[in-house]
Amino acid sequence: MIENIDISLIDWSRAQFALTAMYHWLFVPLTLGLGIIQAIMETVYYRTGNEFWKKTAQFWMKLFGINFAIGIATGLILEFEFGTNWSNYSWFVGDIFGAPLAIEGILAFFMEATFVAVMYFGWGKVSKGFHLTSTWLTVGGATISALWILIANAWMQYPVGMHFNPDTVRNEMVDFGAVAFSPVAINKFLHTVLSAWIVGAIFVISISSWYLIRKRHKDMALASIKVAAIFGLVASILTLWTGDGSAYQVAQKQPMKLAAMEGLYKGDAGVGLVGIGIMNPAKVSYNDQVNPFLFKIEIPNMLSILAERDAKAYVPGIADLIEGGYPLKDGRLALSAQEKIARGQKAIQALADYRKAVKDKDQTAASFAKNTLEENFSYFGYGYVKNPTELIPSVKLTFYSFHIMVILGGYFILLFIVALIMEKKKTFGQKRWIQEVALWSLPLGYICGQAGWVVAEAGRQPWVIQDILPSNAAISQLSTSSVQATFFVFLIFFTLLLIADIGIMVKAVRKGPDGLNDSNDTINS
Amino acid sequence: MESTYILLQQYWWFLISLLGALLVFLLFVQGGQSMLFSIGRNETQQKMLINSTGRKWEFTFTTLVTFGGAFFASFPLFYSTSFGGAYWVWILILLCFVIQAVSYEYQAKKGNLLGKRTYQTFLIINGIAAPILLGTAVATFFNGAEFLVHKEQLTDLGMPVISTWATPYHGLEAAFIFWNLCLGLAVFFLSRVLALLYFINNINDVNIDARCHRRLIPETILFLVFFLAFVFHLMTMSGFAVNPDNNEVFMQPNKYLLNLLQMPAVLIVFLLGVVGVLVGIIMSLVKTTWKKGIWFAGVGTVLTVLALFLIAGWNNTAYYPSLADLQSSLTIRNSCSSFFTLKVMSYVSILIPFVLAYIFYAWRALDLHKIDSDEVKSNDHAY
Numbered sequence: 001m002i003e004n005i006d007i008s009l010i011d012w013s014r015a016q017f018a019l020t021a022m023y024h025w026l027f028v029p030l031t032l033g034l035g036i037i038q039a040i041m042e043t044v045y046y047r048t049g050n051e052f053w054k055k056t057a058q059f060w061m062k063l064f065g066i067n068f069a070i071g072i073a074t075g076l077i078l079e080f081e082f083g084t085n086w087s088n089y090s091w092f093v094g095d096i097f098g099a100p101l102a103i104e105g106i107l108a109f110f111m112e113a114t115f116v117a118v119m120y121f122g123w124g125k126v127s128k129g130f131h132l133t134s135t136w137l138t139v140g141g142a143t144i145s146a147l148w149i150l151i152a153n154a155w156m157q158y159p160v161g162m163h164f165n166p167d168t169v170r171n172e173m174v175d176f177g178a179v180a181f182s183p184v185a186i187n188k189f190l191h192t193v194l195s196a197w198i199v200g201a202i203f204v205i206s207i208s209s210w211y212l213i214r215k216r217h218k219d220m221a222l223a224s225i226k227v228a229a230i231f232g233l234v235a236s237i238l239t240l241w242t243g244d245g246s247a248y249q250v251a252q253k254q255p256m257k258l259a260a261m262e263g264l265y266k267g268d269a270g271v272g273l274v275g276i277g278i279m280n281p282a283k284v285s286y287n288d289q290v291n292p293f294l295f296k297i298e299i300p301n302m303l304s305i306l307a308e309r310d311a312k313a314y315v316p317g318i319a320d321l322i323e324g325g326y327p328l329k330d331g332r333l334a335l336s337a338q339e340k341i342a343r344g345q346k347a348i349q350a351l352a353d354y355r356k357a358v359k360d361k362d363q364t365a366a367s368f369a370k371n372t373l374e375e376n377f378s379y380f381g382y383g384y385v386k387n388p389t390e391l392i393p394s395v396k397l398t399f400y401s402f403h404i405m406v407i408l409g410g411y412f413i414l415l416f417i418v419a420l421i422m423e424k425k426k427t428f429g430q431k432r433w434i435q436e437v438a439l440w441s442l443p444l445g446y447i448c449g450q451a452g453w454v455v456a457e458a459g460r461q462p463w464v465i466q467d468i469l470p471s472n473a474a475i476s477q478l479s480t481s482s483v484q485a486t487f488f489v490f491l492i493f494f495t496l497l498l499i500a501d502i503g504i505m506v507k508a509v510r511k512g513p514d515g516l517n518d519s520n521d522t523i524n525s
Numbered sequence: 526m527e528s529t530y531i532l533l534q535q536y537w538w539f540l541i542s543l544l545g546a547l548l549v550f551l552l553f554v555q556g557g558q559s560m561l562f563s564i565g566r567n568e569t570q571q572k573m574l575i576n577s578t579g580r581k582w583e584f585t586f587t588t589l590v591t592f593g594g595a596f597f598a599s600f601p602l603f604y605s606t607s608f609g610g611a612y613w614v615w616i617l618i619l620l621c622f623v624i625q626a627v628s629y630e631y632q633a634k635k636g637n638l639l640g641k642r643t644y645q646t647f648l649i650i651n652g653i654a655a656p657i658l659l660g661t662a663v664a665t666f667f668n669g670a671e672f673l674v675h676k677e678q679l680t681d682l683g684m685p686v687i688s689t690w691a692t693p694y695h696g697l698e699a700a701f702i703f704w705n706l707c708l709g710l711a712v713f714f715l716s717r718v719l720a721l722l723y724f725i726n727n728i729n730d731v732n733i734d735a736r737c738h739r740r741l742i743p744e745t746i747l748f749l750v751f752f753l754a755f756v757f758h759l760m761t762m763s764g765f766a767v768n769p770d771n772n773e774v775f776m777q778p779n780k781y782l783l784n785l786l787q788m789p790a791v792l793i794v795f796l797l798g799v800v801g802v803l804v805g806i807i808m809s810l811v812k813t814t815w816k817k818g819i820w821f822a823g824v825g826t827v828l829t830v831l832a833l834f835l836i837a838g839w840n841n842t843a844y845y846p847s848l849a850d851l852q853s854s855l856t857i858r859n860s861c862s863s864f865f866t867l868k869v870m871s872y873v874s875i876l877i878p879f880v881l882a883y884i885f886y887a888w889r890a891l892d893l894h895k896i897d898s899d900e901v902k903s904n905d906h907a908y
Contacts, residue, residue, distance in 0.1 A: 004683040065630060072586065073626035077619055080593055080608060084616065087609025088686050092679075094601025095862045102598035103873050105591030110880050113583035114887045121580055121907075126890050134887070165863070169676040169687070170601075172863040345682070352680035384682060473679075476609035477686040482695065486616055493620075496638065497627055503636035511635075 010472050012483040013085045018457070019487065020078050022450060023494045027071030027501075029449050032146060032193055033200015033235075034064050035139030039132075040227055046132045051523045052516070056220050058123070059513030060204065061135075065120060066504050070497050077490065085483065089464055089474035096162050096173040097152050100180075104148035111141030146196075147189050154185035156465050157456070158253045164377050166354045166370060171468070184249045188456075191242035194235045195452060198412055199445040201232025205419060206442035207509055209435040217512055218429055219521035225438075226423050233416035239409060244306065250459075251307035251315070254466060256391065257459035259318045260398035262303055263292050267316035267326060272298035273306060276403070279396050286318045286392060318395070322388050337388035344383030347376035381463065384473040393461040401454035408448040415441060526864065533867040534857045535839060537599040540874060542834030544592040545663070546827040549712060551585035552659070553723045553819070554578045556716030558625075558652030561645060564724065564736050572633075572901045572908070575648070577727045578720070579629040579908045580891060584884070586622060598870055602674065602860035603845055606688040610672045611662070611696025618658045625651035629908050653713065660712030662696075664705035666837040667759060667781065669846035671698060674853040691849035707755045714748035715802075719826065722809055722819040729897040738813055745806050759833075760785075765846035767856050774843045774854045784836035791839070795832035801825020 038060040045053035079101065083090050090097075118126060118134035126134070155161075161178030162171045173179060205228045208221035251258045259265070262274055265286055277296030284290075301311040308315070316334070320326045324336030335343075350372035357366035385391060419438065422428040428435070460466065464474040515523060557564075557578040565571035597604040608615050624647040631637045632644035671691040678687045692698050699705050721737040721744060728734070764780020767773070777783070785792045805822025808815055838844035843854035861867065894900065901907045 005686070066634070069627045069630035072583075073623040076586070076590060076622055076626070079590060080615060080619055083593075083597065083604045083608025084612055085609070087605040087688050088679075090597065090605035090609070091601055091687060094597055094604060095866050098594070098598030098601050098604070098862065099866055099870055101594040102591070102870060105587070105594035106873060106876060106880060109587045109590055110884060113587040114884050117580050117583060117891060118887050121891055125894050130890065168863070169679055173866045173869070176865075176869045348680050348682065352677070355677055355680070384685065473685045475686060476612070477684075477689045478609075478612055478695065479693070482612060489620070493623070500627070500631055500636075500638035503638050504631060504634040505636075507634070507636035 005472055005475060005477075006480050007472075009478065009480045009483060010475055012480055012487055013475055013478075014471060016085060016483055016487045016490065017078075017081055019490055019494070020074060020081060021453065021457070023490075023498070024071065024074035024078050025449055025453055026446060026498065027067050027074065028142075028146070029196035029199035029445070030067045030203055031064065031071050031142050032139070032196035033198065034060060034067070034203060035135075035142055035200070036197060037200055037204055037224075037228055037231055038064060039135045039139055040231070041224075042132050042135050046128055052219070052223075052521065055513050055515045055523065056223060057135075058515075059220070060224070061119065062508055062514075063203075063207075063505060066501060066508065068116065070501050073497070074494065085476050085478070086464070086474050087476035089469060091170055092469055092474070093156075093159075093162075093171050093465060095170055096155060096159075096179060099173065099176070100148040100152040100155075104145050108141045108145035108148065111137055112145065113141075115141065143193060146193050150189045150192055151180055151182075151185045153456075154182060154188040155179055156463075157188075157460060158182055158184040158249070159465050159468055164373070164380070166351055166373060167358070169351070169355075183245075184253060187242055187245040187249050191239060191246045192452075194239040194242060195449055197235035198232055198239060199449060201228040201235060201416065202412065202438075202441055202445040204228035205232070205415075205438045206440075209438040210509065211512070212429055212435045213432065213439065216518050217516060217521055220513060220516060222423065222429055225419060225428060229416050229419040229423055232412065233420060236409065236413045236416055240413065243406075243409065247306050248309070254460055255316055256318065256321050257393065257398070257455075258307060259316065259321060260393045260395045260459050261402040261455060263296075263395055263399045264303070264315065264317040265292050265319050267314060267320040269304065269314045270301045270312045271303040271307075271315045272300045273302035274298055274399075274403070276407075277399070279399060286322055286389070292395075318392055322391065337382075337385075337391050340379045340382040341385050341388065343376045343379040344381060344385070346383075347373050347380045348383040350376065378467060381465065381468045381470050381473070384470050385462065390462050390470075393459050398455055398459040401451040401458070405448050405451040405455060408444055408451070411444070412441075412448070530864045530867070531858075533864065533871060534861045536871060537595075537861065537867055538838045538844070538857050539835070540877075541592070541595055541599060542831050542838070543827075544588060544595055545834050546830035548585065548588045548592055548659070549715070549830045550719065550823050550826045551581070551588055552656050552712065552716040553719035553823075554582045554585045555625075555652045555655045556713075556718070556720030557724065558648040559713075559717060560720060560740070561649055561652070564721075564733060564740065566732070566736075569898050569901070570730065570733055571645075573728050573730060573733065573896050573898060574724065575629065575632070575645075575908050576901050577724060577896050581888075582625060582629055586626060589622060599862055599867060600855070600857070600860045601862060602688070603855055606672050606674060606855065606860075607670070607845065609688055610690035611665075611670060611699065612690075613694070614658060614662055614696035614699060618655065618662065621651045621655040621658065625655070633908055652716075656713040656716045657706075657709040660709035661700055661705045663712075664702075664708035664755075665699050666834075666844050667762075667764070667846075668699075668702055668704050669765070669848040669854075670696070671849045672847050672853060673850050674847070674855070704755065704758050707751050707758070711748060711751035711755055714744055714751060715826065717744045718748050718806060719819065719822055722805060722822050725809060726816045726819045727892065727896055729895045734813075738810065741806065741810055765843035765851075765854055767841045767843055767854075767858075769841050772856070772859060774846070774851050774856070776851075780842065781836050784840045784842060785832075787840055788835070791832050791835050794828050794835075798825045798828030798830075798832060801828060 038057050041057035115134040115137040119138050122131050160182050161175035165172045204224050208224045211217045211221040275297045278294045280294045282290050283292045304313040322337045324334045326334050350369045354369035462470040464471050565574045628644040628647040632641050673689050676687050679685045721741050724737045760782040763776045763778050766777035766780050802822045802825035805818040809818035838857050843856045845855035847853040
């Protein structure tokens with residue numbers, strides 16, 4: 001039995017989870033976004049009886065299906081990796097975290113699996129109404145699935161509705177409503193799903209633009225652009241709104257993440273928001289007095305407004321969070337990281353004392369230890385932290401990811417507005433430049449989504465569960481070489497499947513919709 | 526509250542058992558894949574087989590995922606101990622299912638990079654390896670696994686991991702225990718028997734029908750050899766019993782036989798299940814125009830496996846015994862979620878009959894039109 005956890009094991013386990021999650025998130029947004037768009041198109045077919053909309057919906061469904069399969073494959077690995085690579089985590093919070101996963105399986109996965117089969121194979125076998133219902137239920141199932149997994153993820157960022165039971169040595173759920181309806185969960189769900197809708201909309205506009213450039217399937221392309229542009233604009237505006245809500249929640253619950261997102265080392269009142277900035281590579285420590293930026297453009301007071309809804313509010317920086325001593329909202333002074341580590345170690349020692357006292361049947365000692373544990377439990381995870389600097393996430397990674405996400409979010413709003421206006425004026429089909437712009441915007445949707453997840457996950461390091469469990473205490477006891485081996489197996493395998501996925505998509509797009517004439521989109525007999 | 530808690534623990538073990546039983550039944554998809562080239566002799570026949578199982582594979586996949594999720598939620602100590610410890614077995618099982626998930630959709634599509642034959646080979650690998658590995662993993666519920674659980678370890682700042690594996694092979698050693706492999710092979714041949722019955726029911730093709738009937742006899746014999754050997758071993762072996770007064774785990778002769786005898790309802794379920802499987806097979810062999818064998822054998826499979834799961838966990842039995850440290854063995858009581866969580870989850874489980882109802886409805890709606898050569902040629906969405 002090894003005495004200390006190998007640091008490289010933690011890094012490789014994190015890398016493996018990140019790899020799987022990032023691959024998974026390449027496919028899920030399209031399922032969520034394109035699923036709604038094709039359902040809208042089929043609804044139009046159902047209401048009008050126009051075969052053109054049936055063929056159009058079927059074409060997008062074909063692309064949906066190619067993407068759907070690989071999304072399922074990566075999702076399977078992701079679910080089981082909680083157990084395979086994060087076994088301590090699975091016990092420590094499984095009582096809370098497992099429930100959303102099980103509910104996801106019962107309520108969402110079966111809905112998806114059942115009705116996706118009807119959606120693909122049910123044409124002509126079931127009634128139009130049942131088919132349409134199945135299409136909506138497929139995307140409904142996918143969205144409900146997203147809801148529960150995002151509730152679970154939000155709980156890791158903001159653990160609520162639980163208490164620690166020293167007898168079972170785990171956290172136990174005491175308030176399901178607090179877990180399911182926490183403000184972090186609601187914002188996270190809305191922000192993430194809406195951003196997925198944007199990916200779906202960009203995908204449709206981009207592929208449709210390719211047809212316009214090639215002068216093929218013009219009617220189908222323009223009709224698809226119209227649906228996707230309206231859908232994308234609504235989604236992107238709502239994403240902006242929920243993004244603001246998410247950022248506010250981060251400011252309240254994860255101030256270190258917010259400081260990293262903004263590269264804010266020294267807090268102040270009335271802090272500006274960095275619009276664009278280049279970070280200084282010479283800055284290597286939070287307290288080295290080196291200016292963190294080579295260049296930046298700030299919007300005055302905006303970070304204070306976003307974080308506290310008050311232009312003059314104080315926002316702590318990384319140094320403040322490590323050193324403590326700044327005033328909290330309740331008037332107390334913030335603890336330093338070192339003080340939190342001490343209290344965390346006190347909580348862990350109290351747990352050991354409690355277990356021993358119970359074994360020895362010493363009720364007085366058990367009661368004293370339990371009280372000490374409860375008094376210090378909110379810092380429990382800090383007890384596993386050896387050095388305060390471990391509490392600082394990668395600032396450059398978080399900063400750039402956040403700003404890429406925000407800038408692209410703004411770009412998408414502009415793109416959808418322009419696309420919608422040009423479609424309305426009947427000029428989208430003639431102007432090559434907007435078609436090219438729309439076509440090459442496709443990867444940007446994916447980059448934006450990935451960047452968002454990097455902010456959410458890398459920005460909260462070292463915490464697997466905020467303040468309660470750092471990654472070094474959440475791990476499975478495996479050899480590093482085992483995790484390295486599976487990492488590369490997954491990497492090679494997922495990359496091959498991604499190339500295959502893109503290859504099949506490209507072929508399917510080149511072939512075009514079945515049953516529609518290539519030049520004028522009349523129905524082929 | 527204590528009695529309600531115990532009831533909820535038993536209830537959730539029942540649901541886990543039911544999910545496990547449904548999963549074994551749905552492995553007919555894997556069984557069908559494993560015979561892709563032996564039953565399908567030309568491209569059209571292979572296409573019919575792929576489209577037949579291809580419209581059901583997601584049920585198997587989803588049941589596996591839900592089985593994992595439900596285990597996580599209701600018995601998190603099993604989830605953390607087994608998945609984190611028997612790492613290689615679970616990773617292999619997952620990889621088997623990953624290659625399956627894309628293969629149906631990709632195999633016949635242009636631009637699929639690896640070629641049609643590769644994806645069909647993936648389906649065959651999944652068809653053979655998944656039932657054997659899952660059966661082998663389930664057999665550890667009776668034969669034990671090499672793990673240790675020490676909750677105090679959480680207070681060790683250097684090494685706070687509570688569940689550890691006692692061998693460096695991380696689960697692979699289970700495949701070298703004959704009785705584990707025996708159940709794995711029984712599940713594998715059962716999945717093939719079920720697949721043959723499913724094809725008889727689902728595909729309208731004279732050649733496939735005749736070949737499935739011919740194949741049914743050797744597959745049934747092989748299934749019965751391994752299944753009966755395992756059941757005989759199970760009934761005669763010493764089992765991992767739990768003393769309800771002090772939660773101590775100890776070895777008890779003929780524990781699983783006693784479990785059946787002390788729980789007559791489970792015994793009846795087991796016997797009904799075995800009879801159902803045999804009726805499904807024998808009737809299909811005797812009356813070659815009869816196509817309902819899959820339903821009898823399917824229900825029989827669910828009942829039989831359900832009974833086996835129940836005797837693994839109910840009646841004061843350690844369902845995941847530790848060979849490395851007997852007292853680390855997992856029981857329903859020491860590994861389950863809290864009272865509150867089980868209660869919340871139980872409310873959610875009320876929806877399960879509704880889920881089963883819409884699955885049945887959708888399945889039936891699609892299966893009203895049987896698969897034939899014209900159907901797979903004309904359907905734009907066929908695999």
